[in-house]
Amino acid sequence: MVDGNVHWYGVPGIVNGLAVLRDEESSSLWDHITGECFDGPLAGQRLPFWGVDITTVEAELKSYPDVVLLKSPGIPFFKSTLMNVVIGKNFIDKQGTTLPGFFRRSMHTAIDPRLPEGENGLGVMTDDHQAKFYPMSALQKGESIEDDWMGRTLIVQRGAIDGVPRAKWADGNGRPMQLLTRWYGFSFTYPKCEIYEPQQKAG
Amino acid sequence: MTIKEQSAATRIDRSKKSIRKEGYAFEPLRPDARNEIPLKRARLSPKTELIAFEVNGVRRVLSVKEMVYHHVCQGELAGEPYLVTF
Numbered sequence: 001m002v003d004g005n006v007h008w009y010g011v012p013g014i015v016n017g018l019a020v021l022r023d024e025e026s027s028s029l030w031d032h033i034t035g036e037c038f039d040g041p042l043a044g045q046r047l048p049f050w051g052v053d054i055t056t057v058e059a060e061l062k063s064y065p066d067v068v069l070l071k072s073p074g075i076p077f078f079k080s081t082l083m084n085v086v087i088g089k090n091f092i093d094k095q096g097t098t099l100p101g102f103f104r105r106s107m108h109t110a111i112d113p114r115l116p117e118g119e120n121g122l123g124v125m126t127d128d129h130q131a132k133f134y135p136m137s138a139l140q141k142g143e144s145i146e147d148d149w150m151g152r153t154l155i156v157q158r159g160a161i162d163g164v165p166r167a168k169w170a171d172g173n174g175r176p177m178q179l180l181t182r183w184y185g186f187s188f189t190y191p192k193c194e195i196y197e198p199q200q201k202a203g
Numbered sequence: 204m205t206i207k208e209q210s211a212a213t214r215i216d217r218s219k220k221s222i223r224k225e226g227y228a229f230e231p232l233r234p235d236a237r238n239e240i241p242l243k244r245a246r247l248s249p250k251t252e253l254i255a256f257e258v259n260g261v262r263r264v265l266s267v268k269e270m271v272y273h274h275v276c277q278g279e280l281a282g283e284p285y286l287v288t289f
Contacts, residue, residue: 006284010231011274013222015215019229019274020222021288029222031211032274032288038211052256052287058249060264061242067255067262069242070234070276072269079229079272092252106221 002026002045016188017103033179033189054092054180059162092120092163097182112187114195119183122156122165123190124149124176131190133183138198139165146170147196156196231275232265239263258283 001007007023009030014020021030028040035047060067097118111117115135122139125131132149134156139145144157153170168175179186187193232238242253242264252267259281270276270289277286 001284008231008233009275009277009286009288010227011229012224012226013228015221019288021275022222022227031215034211036211038215047286052254054267055253055255055264056249057242057245057247057251057253060253060255064255064262065243067242067264068239069245069247069253069264069266070232070278071238071240071245072232072266072273073238075269075272102221108215 002042002047014103014106016107016185017099018185018188031189033181033185049177051175051178053166054162054164055159056092056162056164059159059164062161092180099184107188111184112191114187115183117182117184121181121183121186122167122178123181123186123193124154124156124167124178125190125193126150126176129190131186131193132196133186133190133193134165134167134196135183136165138196145196145198149194229272229274231277232269232273234276234278254287254289256285256287258285 002023002025005025007025009021009023011019011032012022019032021032022028023030023042026041028037028042030037030047035049037043037045099117115133119135119137121133121135123131123133130150139156139158141158141163142160144155147154147156154167154176155170156165156167158165164180166175167178247266253264254267254270255262255264261281263280265276265287267289270287274289275286279285
């Protein structure tokens, strides 16, 4: 909704290797992660946004046996093949990715070298652009870690069935905004974000 | 670091964007009742990855693989418009 009206969106291309949204009503360009309009007549506006959950059929049916699937009417074979190269057949557990040349040509600077560009992990962020990345490699399936961040304690747990990391505040006041993402995309969206590092065990 | 310093308008170099002037690179999914099927009858592998979302307490799931192609799913659910991106 923009100023009380529904705008219709699609992806006309990429910036920094990330999908960009364009609305049909104003032809403005929007960041698909933060909901910010960065180019066009609506520049400066921001869509309200909330998190989605990545999971698997097995885990979803265990919790929501009657849930409804929104099925695509069909995908052209050659595009399906290209997407498998970029994302892989397994998004949750796969580490690393092959970024096509046109992804790199859309990047305005080098990818933040602090982590491998295709490292998968959980990105957690606040409304004022504070952000932290929890690499999947630091989180064990079925286990949880506690981390002090923004003056509060965050619990990050990887699901025992689907292996997906999810974050919630230890004080019981809900969940921060979060997304499962690759490092290159998260670091372009949240430059200078913090990175979680497991504490070394004594001895 | 302030919000302005990290806003999309300042951290994105618009000269580097690779964007079609018209149309979409990916066809957005705009589902209606014909696209809805119970997940348990969808004949998907247990390991098939999904995106789950809720609008006013009503839950829907999308296949990650299909959303990698569409990138956008937009419609109305429980009387509210929604937009899911990937």
